[in-house]
Amino acid sequence: MLPIPHKRWQANNTINPVLKGGTFFILLILLLAGACILSVASGAVYIGPAELFGILCHKAGIGTSVLFTEQQENVLWIIRLPRLLMALLIGGTLSVSGAAMQGMFRNPLADPGLIGISSSASTAAVLVIVLGARLFEGYQSVLGQYTLNTATFAGALLATLLIYRFSQQQGKTNVSIMLLAGIAMNALSGATTSCITLLATDQQLRSVTFWMMGSMGGATWINLAGILPFCLACIIGLPFFAKALNAFSLGESDAAYLGIRTERLKTAVMLLCAMGVGASVAVSGIIGFVGLVVPHIVRMVIGPEHRRLLAASAIGGASLLVLADLLSRTIAPPIEVPIGIITAMAGGPFFLYLLFREKKKTVLL
Amino acid sequence: MLHIRDISYQVQDRLLLQQVNAAIRPGALTALMGSNGAGKSTLLRIISGELKPTGGSISWNGRALAHWNIKELAKTRAVLRQHYNVQMPFSAFDIVAMGRYPHFRHKLTDQCRMVIGKVAAYTGIEQLLDRNYLTLSGGEQQRVQLARVLAQVWDTPSDHKLILLDEPVSALDIHYQHQLLALAKGLTSASFTVVAVLHDLNLAMQYADDVLLLKKGRTIGFAAKEEALNADRIYRTFGVQAALHQPDNYPHPFITVCPVHQQYQHLNH
Numbered sequence: 001m002l003p004i005p006h007k008r009w010q011a012n013n014t015i016n017p018v019l020k021g022g023t024f025f026i027l028l029i030l031l032l033a034g035a036c037i038l039s040v041a042s043g044a045v046y047i048g049p050a051e052l053f054g055i056l057c058h059k060a061g062i063g064t065s066v067l068f069t070e071q072q073e074n075v076l077w078i079i080r081l082p083r084l085l086m087a088l089l090i091g092g093t094l095s096v097s098g099a100a101m102q103g104m105f106r107n108p109l110a111d112p113g114l115i116g117i118s119s120s121a122s123t124a125a126v127l128v129i130v131l132g133a134r135l136f137e138g139y140q141s142v143l144g145q146y147t148l149n150t151a152t153f154a155g156a157l158l159a160t161l162l163i164y165r166f167s168q169q170q171g172k173t174n175v176s177i178m179l180l181a182g183i184a185m186n187a188l189s190g191a192t193t194s195c196i197t198l199l200a201t202d203q204q205l206r207s208v209t210f211w212m213m214g215s216m217g218g219a220t221w222i223n224l225a226g227i228l229p230f231c232l233a234c235i236i237g238l239p240f241f242a243k244a245l246n247a248f249s250l251g252e253s254d255a256a257y258l259g260i261r262t263e264r265l266k267t268a269v270m271l272l273c274a275m276g277v278g279a280s281v282a283v284s285g286i287i288g289f290v291g292l293v294v295p296h297i298v299r300m301v302i303g304p305e306h307r308r309l310l311a312a313s314a315i316g317g318a319s320l321l322v323l324a325d326l327l328s329r330t331i332a333p334p335i336e337v338p339i340g341i342i343t344a345m346a347g348g349p350f351f352l353y354l355l356f357r358e359k360k361k362t363v364l365l
Numbered sequence: 366m367l368h369i370r371d372i373s374y375q376v377q378d379r380l381l382l383q384q385v386n387a388a389i390r391p392g393a394l395t396a397l398m399g400s401n402g403a404g405k406s407t408l409l410r411i412i413s414g415e416l417k418p419t420g421g422s423i424s425w426n427g428r429a430l431a432h433w434n435i436k437e438l439a440k441t442r443a444v445l446r447q448h449y450n451v452q453m454p455f456s457a458f459d460i461v462a463m464g465r466y467p468h469f470r471h472k473l474t475d476q477c478r479m480v481i482g483k484v485a486a487y488t489g490i491e492q493l494l495d496r497n498y499l500t501l502s503g504g505e506q507q508r509v510q511l512a513r514v515l516a517q518v519w520d521t522p523s524d525h526k527l528i529l530l531d532e533p534v535s536a537l538d539i540h541y542q543h544q545l546l547a548l549a550k551g552l553t554s555a556s557f558t559v560v561a562v563l564h565d566l567n568l569a570m571q572y573a574d575d576v577l578l579l580k581k582g583r584t585i586g587f588a589a590k591e592e593a594l595n596a597d598r599i600y601r602t603f604g605v606q607a608a609l610h611q612p613d614n615y616p617h618p619f620i621t622v623c624p625v626h627q628q629y630q631h632l633n634h
Contacts, residue, residue: 103453106450106453108452108453243466243471246455246459246463247463247466250451250460251446253444254444254446254449256415258463258466258517259435259436259440260466261435299453303454303455303456303459304454305455
């Protein structure tokens with residue numbers, strides 16, 4: 001028999017834990033709650049936590065003693081609440097799909113924005129807006145919103161498939177090809193979009209420009225309802241593949257040796273990510289780097305195990321986007337700085353820092 | 366029991382394996398040997414179920430491999446490769462725990478934790494479990510991977526455990542080569558069946574029980590190691606002149622290979 005001491009392994013197994021997993025989750029949830037309350041409160045009209053509570057109870061038909069003005073009620077209900085919920089939903093979706101995509105590409109640099117998936121989706125959106133305007137009589141209805149979502153989903157899926165096919169080499173991801181193919185996709189989508197905008201009317205041009213920069217300004221209950229099923233499918237669906245994504249990081253054939261149906265995993269992750277990214281682009285345009293920065297920070301704190309990573313990325317991404325949106329509308333009132341500019345300002349240097357670290361660590365490019 | 370029957374494998378026009386037959390003994394370490402391109406790794410990948418042979422069949426425990434479902438197979442067969450290209454900073458524990466993935470749905474069970482503790486003890490990586498896998502040395506990484514592979518089949522009923530090693534020591538230094546093969550050899554006494562692609566004749570002589578020699582996809586010989594690794598077969602397999610030396614009080618001969626002079630002489634004038 002083999003020499004085996006009877007000993008059980010029971011230690012906490014987070015890696016170099018800066019924080020224990022549970023504490024980190026509590027902090028994240030506190031951050032999220034704080035960001036939401038702050039975001040609701042700030043702006044031209046002040047709405048404090050008490051008024052927020054009062055209005056919400058009033059809408060639910062419960063009487064409270066909190067006093068609030070009709071203006072506060074309208075601002076909250078028509079402007080701030082849909083916008084807040086949309087930022088939550090999109091932040092969570094982008095981060096979770098970023099994390100899942102990095103798992104599938106077996107590389108921490110895969111980000112929907114960087115590798116051209118968001119821009120392909122936006123090209124599809126612009127196509128629908130400009131060329132399809134007559135067919136759908138505007139996209140500001142739930143049905144129109146679904147059409148737009150479907151188009152962006154198709155654009156995102158096509159880009160994901162292409163990039164994945166290009167970058168896989170003997171079961172490994174060729175990172176340089178992945179990033180270079182991303183440059184090509186971004187250039188191609190940009191050119192196509194510019195080309196289409198030549199055909200656009202002034203009114204359409206305004207929406208197109210908005211797509212290119214990214215903004216939460218268009219949030220309404222209608223387009224919130226439009227993206228809800230897609231985003232939820234992405235946020236709820238992807239964590240089901242957490243275990244498979246962990247195994248996938250060993251290599252594709254090794255995941256198969258562990259009993260994982262790798263083709264099914266790849267198809268599901270690509271579909272769900274394209275769905276989520278497509279829906280986000282459809283209502284808010286290209287918001288880059290969220291899917292890169294959030295999962296990366298989470299990984300540094302609690303490690304790359306996908307069950308925890310995906311959940312924490314969802315909460316972290318939601319908080320980050322709520323704060324970024326808050327910044328975008330309060331930094332220079334009454335002008336709204338597009339949120340894509342803010343995330344790019346923060347994410348660009350972060351990406352350079354990641355490249356710098358990777359360069360020291362391994363041969364990347 | 367692992368049966369390899371008339372295995373052929375063809376990619377476009379190239380025949381990589383032709384009519385390979387072998388009945389691998391349970392509880393033995395069988396070495397697959399041959400020069401580069403002989404089809405060793407291809408054969409191993411066919412045995413693992415990753416590649417479908419174009420002719421012939423593999424049967425494992427009396428059932429054709431094609432009839433095994435991928436999840437069932439994962440509980441009885443595990444594969445260790447030469448090198449892993451892990452990019453994410455998993456802990457060694459996370460890596461070993463992946464070996465238990467066929468055995469639990471969402472959360473590690475107590476049984477899984479117990480198995481992980483045992484394989485960690487067996488491979489001597491207990492003190493590495495908390496470390497970042499990416500910061501381990503090559504030899505340590507390979508032992509962590511071995512622990513993962515063992516965890517996958519550890520509590521499967523005996524005689525039903527198949528470990529496939531694809532050039533497991535090629536990237537390791539001498540110390541780790543012997544350490545890893547000694548661990549693999551030790552497994553056979555606990556009724557694991559081990560099949561390993563090896564390059565080094567002396568390592569095979571020291572640790573293997575049986576040897577299957579391949580050349581250009583054909584079997585040169587399949588026998589117990591002393592019988593398979595004689596000078597004649599070594600010449601026919603690798604094209605080198607070998608001599609076997611049997612020191613006193615040593616369990617097996619060791620093999621020296623004469624330098625291949627011929628090509629150099631042609632170059633000289």
